[in-house]
Amino acid sequence: MQLVDIPRLQNTWAYGYVADGLKYLAAGAVIDAVRRAFVWLYQRVKLRYSTSAEFILGDPAYEWIVLFLTDNDVWQKSRDFRVTSKSSKLVYGVSVSADPEITGTADYVPTYETPQLFRWRGYWVEVQRYRAQIQGTGGQPQQAAAIFLTVYTRDISVLSELVEEAHRGYQQKIKPYVTIFLADSPSFGGSFLWNVKRKPHRPLESIILPEGLIDDLIGDAKRFFASESWYHRAGIPHRRGYLLFGPPGTGKSSTIHAVAGSLNLEIHSFSLSSAFIDDAFLQRATATIPKRSIVLVEDIDCALPSREDDEDSDAGSPVRSPRRRRAGGVTLSGLLNMIDGIGSEEGKLFFATTNYVDRLDPALLRPGRIDRQVRYTLATGAQARGLFERLFKDAEDREVGARFAGDARLTALAQEFAAAMRDYEFSPAELQGYLLSNRERPAAAAADMGAWVAQQRAERQEKEERRAERRERARAARAKMEAARFQQHFGAYPPYPPPPMHMLPPPLPPLSLPASVPGPTPAFGGDTDVTAAAAVVASPAAAPTAAPISPLFVPPSGTGTVTPPLDPEGLSFPPDAPTVSPPLLSKLVNGVNGAA
Numbered sequence: 001m002q003l004v005d006i007p008r009l010q011n012t013w014a015y016g017y018v019a020d021g022l023k024y025l026a027a028g029a030v031i032d033a034v035r036r037a038f039v040w041l042y043q044r045v046k047l048r049y050s051t052s053a054e055f056i057l058g059d060p061a062y063e064w065i066v067l068f069l070t071d072n073d074v075w076q077k078s079r080d081f082r083v084t085s086k087s088s089k090l091v092y093g094v095s096v097s098a099d100p101e102i103t104g105t106a107d108y109v110p111t112y113e114t115p116q117l118f119r120w121r122g123y124w125v126e127v128q129r130y131r132a133q134i135q136g137t138g139g140q141p142q143q144a145a146a147i148f149l150t151v152y153t154r155d156i157s158v159l160s161e162l163v164e165e166a167h168r169g170y171q172q173k174i175k176p177y178v179t180i181f182l183a184d185s186p187s188f189g190g191s192f193l194w195n196v197k198r199k200p201h202r203p204l205e206s207i208i209l210p211e212g213l214i215d216d217l218i219g220d221a222k223r224f225f226a227s228e229s230w231y232h233r234a235g236i237p238h239r240r241g242y243l244l245f246g247p248p249g250t251g252k253s254s255t256i257h258a259v260a261g262s263l264n265l266e267i268h269s270f271s272l273s274s275a276f277i278d279d280a281f282l283q284r285a286t287a288t289i290p291k292r293s294i295v296l297v298e299d300i301d302c303a304l305p306s307r308e309d310d311e312d313s314d315a316g317s318p319v320r321s322p323r324r325r326r327a328g329g330v331t332l333s334g335l336l337n338m339i340d341g342i343g344s345e346e347g348k349l350f351f352a353t354t355n356y357v358d359r360l361d362p363a364l365l366r367p368g369r370i371d372r373q374v375r376y377t378l379a380t381g382a383q384a385r386g387l388f389e390r391l392f393k394d395a396e397d398r399e400v401g402a403r404f405a406g407d408a409r410l411t412a413l414a415q416e417f418a419a420a421m422r423d424y425e426f427s428p429a430e431l432q433g434y435l436l437s438n439r440e441r442p443a444a445a446a447a448d449m450g451a452w453v454a455q456q457r458a459e460r461q462e463k464e465e466r467r468a469e470r471r472e473r474a475r476a477a478r479a480k481m482e483a484a485r486f487q488q489h490f491g492a493y494p495p496y497p498p499p500p501m502h503m504l505p506p507p508l509p510p511l512s513l514p515a516s517v518p519g520p521t522p523a524f525g526g527d528t529d530v531t532a533a534a535a536v537v538a539s540p541a542a543a544p545t546a547a548p549i550s551p552l553f554v555p556p557s558g559t560g561t562v563t564p565p566l567d568p569e570g571l572s573f574p575p576d577a578p579t580v581s582p583p584l585l586s587k588l589v590n591g592v593n594g595a596a
């Protein structure tokens with residue numbers, strides 16, 4: 001028996017649809033098979049006849065390639081742009097505005113989202129931007145912008161030539177700038193992501209420092225780079241460390257930028273107080289720093305407690321200094337490893353700055369890690385004169401209606417300006433701030449300097465008084481708090497254990513304390529007094545004036561007159577030294593007498 005009666009089926013209306021469907025299905029399968037075969041073949045050919053490379057945003061090489069693509073006009077084929085306001089970050093954006101007023105206010109950076117083909121030295125090159133998966137902080141996968149470049153040739157050297165040309169072009173382009181790579185991004189992993197900034201070179205003469213200081217530093221760094229083989233022969237790691245220390249605003253960072261500019265070095269800068277920087281981060285980040293770079297750690301004291309601080313903490317000092325704060329997870333040994341590691345790749349300068357050199361651990365300062373220390377001071381009269389002359393060199397005084405360029409009057413004004421202050425009274429940054437606010441009136445700037453100095457002195461004194469007052473209040477509150485703490489502790493574990501017999505003083509005559517003890521009134525007693533103590537801490541003005549009494553003190557006679565042995569500052573009060581109110585003291589002494 002025939003299962004399907006074809007002739008009968010052929011006569012039905014559905015037959016045409018089914019047959020067409022089957023035909024399309026077969027054709028689709030063939031087309032897909034051909035497509036797959038073509039992709040397979042293309043990939044094999046591409047693999048065989050092309051070389052490719054990946055560049056990830058945050059790596060310096062990414063910057064080279066983006067600039068290379070811009071310089072080769074590949075962007076002209078692009079229809080996708082990322083527009084950013086002009087910032088110090090970019091040197092490779094394309095300005096497309098026709099209006100000269102607003103040209104240069106924005107950068108149009110091609111995104112290359114769609115693949116672009118272009119010719120370079122007779123080779124076809126394909127470029128595409130995409131988001132790469134990288135290993136982020138804590139091993140978490142993370143996305144980062146990346147550029148994938150394919151050169152259609154079997155010769156791998158073409159790719160490396162392209163990258164070298166990109167690097168050369170980049171260096172040429174950024175010559176007037178100092179490039180600063182900031183380790184301020186928490187995203188890093190297999191490839192570390194730097195935040196890149198650029199600053200125009202700072203002319204050396206714009207930094208007013210004691211005669212020869214900058215030249216000396218630059219000469220030292222030049223000799224260092226020139227003596228690489230000597231370091232190798234001597235078996236000494238080829239690195240040199242400098243510590244610049246002194247008050248804020250005295251030119252430490254400016255010096256480092258000037259050295260970098262004059263020797264054409266990149267700066268890789270770490271801010272160790274960032275919460276996400278830890279030892280592993282330091283290690284990985286330094287490994288990505290290329291040769292002939294400056295590794296900079298600013299405010300190095302902020303990151304680490306010195307060993308002396310650690311010793312303080314062992315002693316259980318109740319006074320915690322802010323420098324003890326360890327903002328990030330950097331340890332001293334992590335930092336030392338990083339500095340030592342800088343030398344494993346040749347030709348790097350290590351610079352550290354600090355406002356407080358005495359807080360640094362001696363291990364950090366030993367030669368080999370820090371080879372030169374340079375002290376920066378507040379401005380001398382000569383520096384003040386230099387600053388004045390530099391800022392007003394070509395200035396036209398609108399008020400006086402005169403130009404002072406190269407004029408003896410400018411020198412006279414500079415002298416008048418500098419004579420109004422004492423040496424080492426103001427930082428160059430403070431003087432610069434004052435002068436900038438008088439930029440178009442040099443004569444007035446010199447004449448008004450006396451008034452400005454007087455105002456600054458008055459403000460400083462006021463600030464100092466307020467600080468001393470605050471310190472005093474905090475000290476008093478701390479003393480009260482300590483007293484309350486002991487009271488709470490003592491109330492919880494009565495009776496206070498008497499000292500061992502052999503430590504006791506000779507037996508005392510029986511003691512009868514009067515109901516009210518002469519001498520200082522006890523500040524607190526019992527739980528209610530703990531509440532009172534808390535109120536005092538909140539509002540020190542409400543504090544009773546008496547100081548707490550140490551139980552280690554035994555009254556000299558039976559009069560019951562007690563003198564508080566506590567340091568009036570309340571600071572040297574050891575945390576476990578208990579205080580006791582007279583009723584408790586009487587209990588204690590009676591207990592001792594009873595025991596005797």
Ligand SMILES: Nc1ncnc2c1ncn2[C@@H]1O[C@H](COP(=O)(O)OP(=O)(O)OP(=O)(O)O)[C@@H](O)[C@H]1O
Pocket residue numbers: 206207208209246247248249250251252253254255353354355376387428429430432
């Ligand atoms: N010696 C100087 N000569 C000229 N300008 C100076 C000098 N010192 C500071 N300045 C100016 O003061 C500002 C701050 O300077 P800089 O950042 O170099 O100081 P710093 O010592 O690194 O301060 P900090 O310790 O706070 O980082 C800059 O604008 C700089 O131009």
